[in-house]
Amino acid sequence: MLFTSKTANQKRKAFRHMLGDGGLHQFPGAFNPLCAQAIERKGFDGVYVSGAVIAADLCLPDIGIANQEEFIRRGQQTARVTDLPAFMDIDTGFGEPMSAARTVRLVEEAGLAGCHIEDQVMPKRCGHLDGKEVVDTATMVQRIRAAADGRLDPDFVLIARCDARAVEGLDQAIDRMKAYVDAGADMLFPEAMKDEREFERVRRELGVPMLANMTEFGKSRLLTKQELTDLGFNVVIYPVTTLRLAMGEALRGLDHIKEVGDQNGILDRMQHRRDLYDLLRYEEYSRFDQDLFNFEVGDTPTE
Numbered sequence: 001m002l003f004t005s006k007t008a009n010q011k012r013k014a015f016r017h018m019l020g021d022g023g024l025h026q027f028p029g030a031f032n033p034l035c036a037q038a039i040e041r042k043g044f045d046g047v048y049v050s051g052a053v054i055a056a057d058l059c060l061p062d063i064g065i066a067n068q069e070e071f072i073r074r075g076q077q078t079a080r081v082t083d084l085p086a087f088m089d090i091d092t093g094f095g096e097p098m099s100a101a102r103t104v105r106l107v108e109e110a111g112l113a114g115c116h117i118e119d120q121v122m123p124k125r126c127g128h129l130d131g132k133e134v135v136d137t138a139t140m141v142q143r144i145r146a147a148a149d150g151r152l153d154p155d156f157v158l159i160a161r162c163d164a165r166a167v168e169g170l171d172q173a174i175d176r177m178k179a180y181v182d183a184g185a186d187m188l189f190p191e192a193m194k195d196e197r198e199f200e201r202v203r204r205e206l207g208v209p210m211l212a213n214m215t216e217f218g219k220s221r222l223l224t225k226q227e228l229t230d231l232g233f234n235v236v237i238y239p240v241t242t243l244r245l246a247m248g249e250a251l252r253g254l255d256h257i258k259e260v261g262d263q264n265g266i267l268d269r270m271q272h273r274r275d276l277y278d279l280l281r282y283e284e285y286s287r288f289d290q291d292l293f294n295f296e297v298g299d300t301p302t303e
């Protein structure tokens with residue numbers, strides 16, 4: 001059939017391979033499954049499913065009110081339309097360690113290649129806002145152990161996100177991240193680094209694959225692909241970028257229709273029906289259908 005041609009395990013193996021090949025891999029956030037297909041067509045390495053986007057999509061702020069089921073559903077809907085590995089945000093894991101383990105298992109069953117779990121308290125906030133709080137190291141270590149234990153497929157990638165930089169300083173954040181790796185994290189996500197020197201130091205002191213979050217209007221300067229490659233990072237996410245782009249155009253388009261009264265002046269800024277159908281592989285679906293229904297009832301030879 002037409003949906004995807006790779007199993008979840010093949011995608012996880014591909015993700016694992018990326019983490020070990022020394023290059024930087026770009027994972028734009030997909031604000032919906034259709035966008036994941038666009039990310040694949042554009043030749044990116046993988047797809048990110050952002051908690052901030054899942055919440056915003058439901059018209060909610062990113063403060064832990066969207067629930068586990070809403071997260072998993074969106075993760076599954078996204079992962080299943082692309083051959084690229086997709087990994088997702090699970091915030092603080094949706095509860096105590098046992099719930100975090102179950103969340104990881106559900107994310108795995110949903111076909112994702114990995115997920116990140118963070119050391120904030122509930123209710124959490126966006127990592128680039130002030131006023132965050134983190135749980136103590138021992139609590140987060142338990143969370144990670146439980147999350148690691150929740151996995152069935154050893155190729156599923158567990159990413160520990162550390163929000164402590166803004167709360168306790170870089171030295172403490174680095175100590176925490178060491179403990180998170182000992183607890184079973186495969187990869188680290190140092191959140192809201194202030195500058196390149198901080199990214200560089202984290203990379204130097206920790207020997208596991210590293211993720212950089214290039215979210216706009218946050219605390220980190222938007223580093224280029226080359227800069228992140230030189231810093232030795234393995235994965236970069238652009239978590240909310242496609243949503244911001246789409247909403248920016250939607251708002252401008254709505255203004256135009258309100259002012260002018262029709263859409264004639266903005267057609268060239270839209271995805272054409274033809275291009276949408278191409279992205280959906282409309283024609284291939286029609287062909288599939290024809291191949292299935294290419295017989296006639298009277299065709300069977302009779303004596």
Ligand SMILES: C[C@](O)(C(=O)O)[C@H](CC(=O)O)C(=O)O
Nearest residue numbers: 050051052126127128215239
């Ligand atoms: C990466 C992140 O966790 C997300 O949910 O996408 C957010 C992104 C954002 O709010 O800009 C975060 O950095 O906390």
Ligand SMILES: [Mg+2]
Nearest residue numbers: 050051052089
């Ligand atoms: Mg998030």
